[in-house]
Amino acid sequence: MPAHPFIALLSIAMSLVLVAPAAAAPAPQPAGAVAAPPDGPAQAWLVADLDSGQILGGREPYSAHAPASTIKALLAMVVLDQLAPNTAVRASAAHTQVECSCVGLVPGQVYTGRQLLDGLLMVSGNDAANLLADMFGGPQVAVQKMNAKAYQLTARSTKAGSPSGLDGPGWESVTTPHDLAVIYREALRYPLFAQIVHQPSALFPDRSGFKELKNQDRLLRSYPGFIGGKSGYTDLAQETYVGMAQRNGHRLIVVQMYGSDDLRGQAAKLLDWGFSHYSQ
Numbered sequence: 305m306p307a308h309p310f311i312a313l314l315s316i317a318m319s320l321v322l323v324a325p326a327a328a329a330p331a332p333q334p335a336g337a338v339a340a341p342p343d344g345p346a347q348a349w350l351v352a353d354l355d356s357g358q359i360l361g362g363r364e365p366y367s368a369h370a371p372a373s374t375i376k377a378l379l380a381m382v383v384l385d386q387l388a389p390n391t392a393v394r395a396s397a398a399h400t401q402v403e404c405s406c407v408g409l410v411p412g413q414v415y416t417g418r419q420l421l422d423g424l425l426m427v428s429g430n431d432a433a434n435l436l437a438d439m440f441g442g443p444q445v446a447v448q449k450m451n452a453k454a455y456q457l458t459a460r461s462t463k464a465g466s467p468s469g470l471d472g473p474g475w476e477s478v479t480t481p482h483d484l485a486v487i488y489r490e491a492l493r494y495p496l497f498a499q500i501v502h503q504p505s506a507l508f509p510d511r512s513g514f515k516e517l518k519n520q521d522r523l524l525r526s527y528p529g530f531i532g533g534k535s536g537y538t539d540l541a542q543e544t545y546v547g548m549a550q551r552n553g554h555r556l557i558v559v560q561m562y563g564s565d566d567l568r569g570q571a572a573k574l575l576d577w578g579f580s581h582y583s584q
């Protein structure tokens with residue numbers, strides 16, 4: 305599959321863990337920053353350099369919260385590790401019976417893994433997550449694989465409770481801003497993941513043939529150099545968000561958890577603040 309132009313930088317090795325002080329200490333302020341980082345509605349957040357792993361700043365970056373749909377990156381990596389993108393599966397009526405955001409699966413329709421990943425990452429389809437999980441033998445098997453992947457990546461404070469990030473009694477998910485940064489840093493090593501979160505639209509099977517999926521992340525259209533992102537919301541998690549961007553040869557990630565409002569405005573300001581470190 306030919307790489308998109310922006311993916312050229314993604315070939316840089318990203319195996320190092322994020323560099324930060326001990327969990328009990330606050331994340332450092334970047335030397336040379338012209339101002340304190342902007343505050344906003346996220347109770348816990350961090351900004352980190354995707355290539356060096358250095359945490360530039362944060363608030364409670366090791367505090368544990370429910371991730372909501374940001375955990376879907378773990379499922380995507382498990383799918384890409386073990387299934388070919390053209391692997392096909394047929395949806396059933398059970399796959400359409402899901403809470404919250406859906407891509408709109410049609411019972412009896414055949415979907416490829418790639419199409420389901422589009423629905424999973426672009427519009428946060430919980431129905432797509434459930435069907436992908438069934439390709440591994442069901443949600444419990446998928447969750448086991450997601451947790452094994454998190455452990456492999458040293459995201460040791462992460463536990464997936466469901467393939468989609470939906471939470472409920474007995475299947476709560478938990479992670480930290482630090483762990484989400486580690487997870488998304490690794491996810492960008494997968495060219496197809498990077499392509500999907502960056503694409504503005506994609507065709508998806510529908511009853512009448514195909515419909516157009518539009519990437520829900522408005523920063524893709526409004527923030528210069530934006531690589532991709534993923535948002536989430538549940539009553540337990542509140543607003544969560546991960547966003548990544550590149551500027552002048554530097555790539556940053558912002559992770560926000562337990563927000564009280566749409567986090568993209570704060571995310572853009574935090575990315576600007578992070579990039580200002582390199583201009584001093």
